[in-house]
Amino acid sequence: MEIDAEMRRKIVVSIVSVGVFFAVFVGIGATFGPDLGNDGGLALVGAVALFIVVMALTGVFLDE
Template sequence: MEIDAAMRRKIVVSLVSVGAFFALFIGIGATYGPDLGETGGLALVGAIALFVLVMAGVGLVLQD
């Protein structure tokens, strides 16, 4: 089964977006340590909200 160019582009963009999300989580963990506290918790909630918005935007851009 061959994957056409458009599908490959969608896969790559999705993987990069998820990778950036994980990197952001790791960065927040490295910054605030194991005890996130109030500020770290807000940073995690903000990261999740940002991820949802970015994935929605990626979906809109990549729709056929």
């Protein structure tokens, strides 16, 4: 099975997006430590919300 250029681009963009999301989570954990507290919890919720928005916009961009 051969993967065409458009599918390859979609795969790369998706992997990079998930990698950035993972890096943000690690960064939040490193910044706030094992006891996140209120600020760390808010940062995690913000990161998840931002990830949802970014993935939705990425899907719209890739669908064109």
